[in-house]
Amino acid sequence: MQANSPEKPIFPESEEAAKFVTGISGWVDRYGGFFGTNEKLARYSGSTHKHCGCGAAIPKNSYCEPCCKNKNSELYLIIERREWDQKTPLFSQSHDKYLFDKDDLFDLMCEAQVTDPDELELFICEPNHLGEIESDYWADYLPDDGELPPEVEAALEEFNAVIRKSEPVSWSPGKFAAIVDLEAKHD
Structure with missing residues (x-):
């Protein structure tokens, strides 16, 4: 099967994921790869999917998006916060969007139907500058x-x-969550 074609999920514990071959005494994955006595590695190699801790079936080289989103949201709640200067761009972790001014923020709040900017999980961005040539x-x-x-x-x-x-060429999410005061006026 081609890598991008839809496949029937095969999990490590499936009989299709790997088989034990005699004569050479070892584990062989479904592609014919030999793994000696390492059953776990053979099963992983022959599998296409794995189970997340939440029980969801996901491709083996991926991650569970709902769990990742939940983990990021939990980290957002405990991360250090700084007041937003209303000049530096923001990044909304929950919506994967960059916001370059207060209008962008209000637009996203309307789009997401939220009244509290904190629901957008906003991070103050850090600038990306071109590196000097040595x-x-x-x-x-x-x-x-x-x-x-x-x-x-x-x-x-x-x-x-x-x-x-030179000015920054782009922005990346920073390490501080944004405290946003919608009433504040900045220059």
Whole structure:
């Protein structure tokens, strides 16, 4: 079967997942892979699905989305909180959306039909900046103990100065939950 075709679920405990072969004394998965005495590994290799702790059947190389969402929500409740400055973007963990201003926040609140921003599980974002280019970037092209030509070094320093002054190129969810005051006015 192809990897992206729908398959009948086969769990590690299924007889189809693996078989014990005599003569070579060991476990062979359903694809013919030999695992010696390691039954658990053979069964895992031959399976397509596994059981989550909640009992749901999920693909073996995946995770249970409801359990993951519940775990993230539990972590959100205990994470450190900081007041939102109304300038830095926010990320809604519960809706997987970035919010770049108060209007975006109000739009998502309307869409999600919530009156308390805390229900959106908001995180204050952290900026992603371009990294500077180190002069050793071209080390594989230079002879041992070789150095870049002076004009390239100068151009590289100018380029890195521009990088240091540049605005963020994107944002990522940060490590602080947002305290959002809808009544607050910020510049």
